[in-house]
Amino acid sequence: MATTEQSGKSGQAARRPARAVPTASSERFELTWPYFMYTIVICFLLTTIVLWLWSMVVPAPLEPIADPNKTPNPSKAPWYFVGLQELLVYFDPWIAGVVLPGLILGGLMAIPYIDKNTHGIGEYNYKDRKFAVWVFSLGTVFWFLLIIIGYFFRGPSWQWYWPWESWEIHKESHVVTHNWSLLGGSLFLIGYTAIGLVLPVAIPYLIGSRVKPGSWIKKCCEVLQEFYEKRGATIYAIEMLLLLAMLGIPVKMVLRLFFNVKYILEIPAINLNI
Amino acid sequence: MANLSLKNVPQVIVESQVWKSIFRHGYTMNRRNRLLAITNNVFYHILPTKISRYGMRMRFHWGAGIITFYLFLILTFTGVLLMFYYVPTVPRAYYDMKDLQHVVPFGNILRNMHRYGAHAMVFMVMVHMARTFYTSSYKPPREFNWVVGVILLNFTFLLSFSGYLLPWDQLAIWAVTVGANMARATPLIGHEGPFANLIGMKVNNDVRFALLGGTTVGSATLLRFYVLHCIAFPIILTIFIVVHFWRVRRDGYSGDVPVRE
Incomplete structure (x- = not known):
């Protein structure tokens, strides 16, 4: 009994290495009442004031009554979904509206x-978690970039309109898009995934031992090797697949915008x- | 009670049996009473009695979670008031909105606060999430609370999206049409999605049909979204908020974790 309790406690201690227990004498701690209450009350008051003023000054939009026979051009989703709507230019709805949101969540x-990585709990630490911060920040910036494009730069027929351009002038897309063949598309998708998964592991093993120590190639190899070894095969694979899915979005955007590719793979x- | 003067009234009140039955601890601001102010109050006792100076600073927590929760309270309050005036039927919904704008006392500001508050809440959830990420607050032992947070993000989207239809104007019906059209492309269970033809999905039996209560956005959709918006989603969100707050206390506030000193 005593041993189980002991191991349970030590297990918990190992899980929470840096958990602080507030003590009455501790100098680091401050009373919630009234000091944290000030913060809460100020947050509540400022929110109330801002929201009240905003509601007083800017009337919420109310358009003419719903008419199923009159489709506005463009019909835009609420702002937080406009980024996904923007993705409809590049993907079919099942990817833009179902698979990608599912992958994001x-x-x-x-x-x-x-x-x-156990570093940085409770602090703004970039030094010890550069990769995580970069990936998260890229994703966040990309998410809001798509929202801004969809909300401010898309006009009738979802064409690109600068904010100073009139929506009265009708634009049409004359781009002729094409699809890749079944073989080419499959090879591209398999190749993209395989290279993305394997290359970061393969590079250090293949050329790591052949370059002289101290060179920048050697340093890259060491970083990649450490990246893989820290994670282990399973977590590495999941993490890379998610990363490749995220990076696949700009890849498809480039293919669509600059190479007029509609579908990489098409199975009607x-x-x-x- | 002999020398009852105006000066003594506050003291007489504070020392009366009625006052003491409501507020168990004395009002004097000594350390013990400040601790009791938190632990003896049903609303405050979700807070710890002490928080580290470091984690208490706005520049650590940005107030994002506090503001998100407060916006939820505002939305619940204004939403209940709006329910007194709004009837979710096609002939009435839009004209109830017009009445709120022009007839109901303070109706316009009530509606504006509900609408802008909803937008602000969606945004603040994202801000709170970013703060949580950058302070590594999702790391053990707080992994599960991050997952609960993602679920809360999801339900905030659903709440906002279901409310978007209710004004029954052109903006509402077409925004929801755009959103719902994504549902028909769901793999397997949407009639235009991949593999759907293999199990016989059609326009009138797929997931979009279930969501809209028809093949287009109509009166059934309005009622469905109203019930989801006012009853189902807020209850689910509240349950997850309770879990979220509980876990913050159980797992410990990440701002209290000692940083290299």
Whole structure:
């Protein structure tokens, strides 16, 4: 009995290495009442004032009554979904509206379980977690960039309109898009995934031993090797697949915008277009 | 009670049996009473009695979670008031909005606060999430609370999106049409999605049909979204908020974790 209690306690202690227990004498701690209450009350008051003023000054939009026979051009989703709507230019709805949001939510939930780095809890620490901060910041900036493009720069027929351009002038897309062949598309997708998964592991093993120590190539190899070894095969694979899915979005955008590729892979029999 | 003067009234009140039955601890501001002010109050006792000076600073926590929760309270309050005036039927919904704008006393500001508050809440959830990420607050032992947070983000989206239809204007119906059209492309269970033809999905039996209560956004959709918006989603969100707050206390506030000293 005593031993189980002991091991349970030590297990918990190992899990929370730096958990602080407030003590009455501790200098680091301050009473919640009234000091934290000030913060709460100030947050509440400022929110109330800002929201009240905003509501007083700017009337909320109310357009003419809903008419199922009159489709406005463009019809835009609420701002927080406009980024996903913008993705409809590059992807079919099942990817832009279902798979990618699912991956975003699933990927966000997975973060604590794939990020094994224990540094930086309770502090703004960039030095010890550069990779995590970069990936998260890139994703966040990209998410808001898509929202800004969709909200401010898209006009009738979802064409690009600068804010100073009139929506009265009708633009049409004359771009002729094409699809890749089944073989080419499959090879590209498999190649993209395989290279993305394997290359960061393969590089240090293949050329790591051949370059002289101290060179920048050697340093890159060491970083990549450490990246893989810290994670182990399973977590590495999950993390890279999520990362490749995120990076796949700008890849497809470039293919669509600069190479007029509509679908990389097209299987009409089961509606599967990527 | 002999020398009852105006000066003594506050003291007489504070020392009366009625006052003491409501506020168990004395009002004097000594350390013990300040601790009791938190632990003896049902609303405050979700807070710890002490918080580290470091974690208490606005530049650590940005007030994002506090503001998000407060916006939820404002939205609940204004939303209940709006329910007195709004009827979710196609002939009435839009004209109830007009009445709120022009007839109901303070109706316009009530509606504006509800709408802008909803936008602000969606934004503040994202801000809170960013803060939590940058301070590594999702790391063990707080992994599960981050997951609960993502669920809360999801339900904030759903609440905001379901409320978007209710004004029943052009903006509402077409924004929801755009959103719901994504649902018909869901793999397997949306009739235009991949593999859907293999299990016989059609326009009138897929997931979009279930969501809208028809093949287009209509009166059934309005009622569905109203019930989801006013009853189902707020209850689910409240349950997860309770879990979220509880876990902050159980797992410890990340701002209290000692940073290299």
